[in-house]
Amino acid sequence: MNSANLTRDETAARSATVALRSIRVELDLTGAPEHTRSGFPTITTLEFDSTVPATWLDFIGESVGRLIVNGVEQNIDYDGARIALTGLEAHNVVRVEAIGAYSRSGEGLHRFHDPSDGETYLYTQYEPADSRRVMACFEQPDMKAAYTFVVETPAGWEVLSNQSPATVDLRAGVQRVEFAPTLPISSYITAVAAGPYVRVEGEWRRDEQYIALSVFARRSLAEHLESDEILEVTRQGLDFFTDAFAYPYPWGKYDQIFVPEYNLGAMENPGLVTFTEGYLTRGAATDAQRAARANTILHEMAHMWFGDLVTMRWWDDLWLKESFADYMGSHASAAATRYTDAWAKFAANRKAWAYQQDQLPTTHPIVADITDLEAAKLNFDGITYAKGAAVLKQLVAFVGEDAFFEGARRYFAAHAFGNTTLEDLLAELNAVSGRDMRSWSRAWLETTGMSTIGLETDDDGRRILVQSDPRPHRLRIGLYTRTDGRVVRRNQISVDLTDERTPVDLPDADLILVNDDDLTYAKVRLDERSLACVEESLSGIEDPLARALVWSSLWNATRDGEFPVCRYLAIVRDHAPRESSIGLLVGVLGNAAFAVRRFVREESRADEQRLWTEAAWRALRNAEAGSDAQLSWARAFAAASAYDDTRESDVRDLLSGRAPEGLIVDPDLRWQLVTALATTGRARSEAVADEQSRDDTATGRTAARRALAARPDSGVRAAAWDAAWNDLTLSNDHLDAEIAGFRAGGRRDLIAGFDEEYFVRIEEAWRARSIELARRLVVGLFPATDSLDLVDAWLADHASAPAALRRLVIEQRDGLARELRVRAAR
Numbered sequence: 001m002n003s004a005n006l007t008r009d010e011t012a013a014r015s016a017t018v019a020l021r022s023i024r025v026e027l028d029l030t031g032a033p034e035h036t037r038s039g040f041p042t043i044t045t046l047e048f049d050s051t052v053p054a055t056w057l058d059f060i061g062e063s064v065g066r067l068i069v070n071g072v073e074q075n076i077d078y079d080g081a082r083i084a085l086t087g088l089e090a091h092n093v094v095r096v097e098a099i100g101a102y103s104r105s106g107e108g109l110h111r112f113h114d115p116s117d118g119e120t121y122l123y124t125q126y127e128p129a130d131s132r133r134v135m136a137c138f139e140q141p142d143m144k145a146a147y148t149f150v151v152e153t154p155a156g157w158e159v160l161s162n163q164s165p166a167t168v169d170l171r172a173g174v175q176r177v178e179f180a181p182t183l184p185i186s187s188y189i190t191a192v193a194a195g196p197y198v199r200v201e202g203e204w205r206r207d208e209q210y211i212a213l214s215v216f217a218r219r220s221l222a223e224h225l226e227s228d229e230i231l232e233v234t235r236q237g238l239d240f241f242t243d244a245f246a247y248p249y250p251w252g253k254y255d256q257i258f259v260p261e262y263n264l265g266a267m268e269n270p271g272l273v274t275f276t277e278g279y280l281t282r283g284a285a286t287d288a289q290r291a292a293r294a295n296t297i298l299h300e301m302a303h304m305w306f307g308d309l310v311t312m313r314w315w316d317d318l319w320l321k322e323s324f325a326d327y328m329g330s331h332a333s334a335a336a337t338r339y340t341d342a343w344a345k346f347a348a349n350r351k352a353w354a355y356q357q358d359q360l361p362t363t364h365p366i367v368a369d370i371t372d373l374e375a376a377k378l379n380f381d382g383i384t385y386a387k388g389a390a391v392l393k394q395l396v397a398f399v400g401e402d403a404f405f406e407g408a409r410r411y412f413a414a415h416a417f418g419n420t421t422l423e424d425l426l427a428e429l430n431a432v433s434g435r436d437m438r439s440w441s442r443a444w445l446e447t448t449g450m451s452t453i454g455l456e457t458d459d460d461g462r463r464i465l466v467q468s469d470p471r472p473h474r475l476r477i478g479l480y481t482r483t484d485g486r487v488v489r490r491n492q493i494s495v496d497l498t499d500e501r502t503p504v505d506l507p508d509a510d511l512i513l514v515n516d517d518d519l520t521y522a523k524v525r526l527d528e529r530s531l532a533c534v535e536e537s538l539s540g541i542e543d544p545l546a547r548a549l550v551w552s553s554l555w556n557a558t559r560d561g562e563f564p565v566c567r568y569l570a571i572v573r574d575h576a577p578r579e580s581s582i583g584l585l586v587g588v589l590g591n592a593a594f595a596v597r598r599f600v601r602e603e604s605r606a607d608e609q610r611l612w613t614e615a616a617w618r619a620l621r622n623a624e625a626g627s628d629a630q631l632s633w634a635r636a637f638a639a640a641s642a643y644d645d646t647r648e649s650d651v652r653d654l655l656s657g658r659a660p661e662g663l664i665v666d667p668d669l670r671w672q673l674v675t676a677l678a679t680t681g682r683a684r685s686e687a688v689a690d691e692q693s694r695d696d697t698a699t700g701r702t703a704a705r706r707a708l709a710a711r712p713d714s715g716v717r718a719a720a721w722d723a724a725w726n727d728l729t730l731s732n733d734h735l736d737a738e739i740a741g742f743r744a745g746g747r748r749d750l751i752a753g754f755d756e757e758y759f760v761r762i763e764e765a766w767r768a769r770s771i772e773l774a775r776r777l778v779v780g781l782f783p784a785t786d787s788l789d790l791v792d793a794w795l796a797d798h799a800s801a802p803a804a805l806r807r808l809v810i811e812q813r814d815g816l817a818r819e820l821r822v823r824a825a826r
Contacts, residue, residue, distance in 0.1 A: 108133025283666020323388020478516030625662025709741020
């Protein structure tokens with residue numbers, strides 16, 4: 001096994017014998033603007049107690065220059081991931097002088113040179129285990145300590161970390177910033193950022209509490225920051241969580257920074273939360289995009305308590321922070337901000353991720369068995385996040401909201417600045433609710449899969465709720481009537497469901513919606529009368545949450561091959577143009593596009609694609625001028641036009657300024673349109689170069705790379721294939737662009753010749769590349785073959801391949817098998 005892949009057992013043994021006291025990290029980043037300089041000096045001084053004479057430190061970098069243990073310089077035993085420590089005493093001071101490597105993959109200390117103005121920007125991203133790319137450390141969440149960061153940078157830069165600066169020393173062209181020590185935290189949530197970021201300041205006050213707020217972005221994106229909205233949501237979140245958790249925010253300041261080429265949505269570093277720049281739009285933005293950003297702000301804020309204040313002992317209990325934060329993101333959005341339909345978007349979109357993940361052969365319990373770091377990296381998934389949040393919503397229905405939050409308050413008070421497991425949380429919830437939390441945990445947290453619940457009518461006319469994979473559900477059944485084109489709820493019945501078959505006394509209704517209000521986690525099937533109702537009147541359902549549940553039910557049945565794909569697409573074409581919730585609309589548009597390209601049979605695909613392109617164009621033309629719906633349909637039309645060039649002239653009109661009234665054709669939409677033309681062979685490389693000259697930014701250059709790689713030429717696609725596998729200078733975003741270009745337009749005729757080579761390459765790529773970049777290659781380039789033969793042969797021949805790699809391949813195989821199965825369904 002690669003020594004970088006730490007295991008649960010060895011880290012548990014280390015924390016049992018080593019008690020970490022403090023870490024001081026000194027970083028010299030003054031050379032960061034020099035493009036040719038690949039590394040940076042890093043000095044780490046650790047104080048710790050030990051009951052054993054030897055252990056190891058974790059570090060991944062260019063080199064280790066000096067190792068001093070208790071004042072004595074030692075010979076360096078370093079294998080590229082671990083530094084051996086020997087001669088330890090009861091109390092130890094260890095100093096490591098090393099050279100770290102600037103990252104282009106978003107792991108460790110990422111360096112970005114902005115082509116817009118030539119400026120250099122740095123930020124760190126560590127979870128689950130990349131702080132060792134910046135400092136020598138004990139890379140495991142249960143070894144908390146106070147961290148002091150000292151950072152040297154060019155003068156004039158913003159220099160940020162978890163705490164505020166304690167001292168700033170200036171000399172010729174250089175500044176040295178020493179930050180105040182942190183409270184006890186894990187290594188993976190320490191953070192540093194530096195560069196000429198723009199700062200916008202604010203504050204939050206409550207009685208005697210005061211928190212300084214700051215928002216940061218690159219200079220070239222400052223005009224797109226929307227800082228007023230971001231700060232407003234931040235204040236609303238602090239109001240909400242201060243009341244809900246009854247534990248004051250403990251981390252001093254609250255900085256939020258939007259960074260380039262980011263691998264995640266965001267990261268909960270206490271005092272310095274990082275976000276992807278994808279949350280900043282360079283022109284038009286929908287309320288759904290702002291709602292998603294608000295949800296993420298609140299998700300990360302919840303982590304200040306769930307995850308930062310109280311941290312899981314090992315990655316088995318990753319859900320202890322992520323499930324709660326995912327739940328709180330939607331709950332706080334609905335309760336504290338203007339985005340009151342957050343639970344509708346959760347039901348239709350977020351839970352779709354959970355349902356998809358939970359039907360894979362690699363699904364796992366919410367409380368997972370994580371044996372090592374590679375497994376941990378892959379468990380930041382739809383189970384840990386979305387299913388966990390859905391199950392917590394069911395828990396709130398089970399114990400009551402008051403008991404739920406009181407349990408959380410006691411949990412924080414009992415374990416502040418410590419590490420916990422599942423049992424610690426269950427003990428607090430059991431004490432306040434009086435419920436059997438152990439049985440609930442066995443049913444929901446320690447099992448896999450989901451129930452599918454539907455309504456049957458027996459020969460005597462009695463209604464029976466039928467669930468597969470029985471679990472205890474507390475749910476509601478909504479009874480809806482159709483009147484004058486409107487579908488309204490006239491009654492609701494609460495049911496506790498435990499058995500496979502449960503008789504229920506229900507009056508007739510045009511639409512019977514099982515799991516009304518979305519209290520439990522289950523797929524729901526509609527009966528035939530309800531299907532007939534929604535087929536005609538889905539957009540007439542007044543309650544957005546009820547519409548979300550119907551859209552979700554239709555999509556799940558389509559994915560499972562139980563509802564005809566073309567019937568689903570006809571419903572979308574009819575009702576999506578009348579969908580009033582922009583959050584629901586965006587999800588439906590994405591599902592429809594996926595269904596056309598993946599689930600429709602080959603002989604029908606061109607016709608269905610043409611119908612979809614025409615529907616998107618018609619909806620764009622008919623949408624209210626300047627509305628979010630108009631912009632969403634414009635994006636859907638641009639995406640569809642990469643597969644069908646029937647509206648080429650209209651695409652060109654949009655690019656030439658002849659757009660429907662109210663539509664803002666911003667740089668990102670322009671790139672979608674240009675890429676569509678390039679993909680269908682209607683735009684040459686000169687057109688792409690012209691567009692880049694209009695938008696010579698980091699985003700523009702990445703988009704141009706994708707458009708050029710998407711041209712329908714076998715040589716172009718071969719070059720993209722080669723770049724993806726072999727060009728080690730590509731950043732994470734540029735790698736994604738090459739992969740997207742290679743796959744663009746569904747042109748299997750141009751790329752099928754690489755199918756066998758994919759399976760030859762993946763194991764070596766997994767060994768040689770970082771897990772983040774290797775994952776993008778394995779997932780992004782998986783071939784959409786017409787059979788399972790190639791992937792099954794690889795799995796049979798590579799039983800001893802790394803478990804994390806096999807998991808990814810198995811998941812991609814399952815997706816392909818589903819597509820083939822749905823296409824074959826009658």
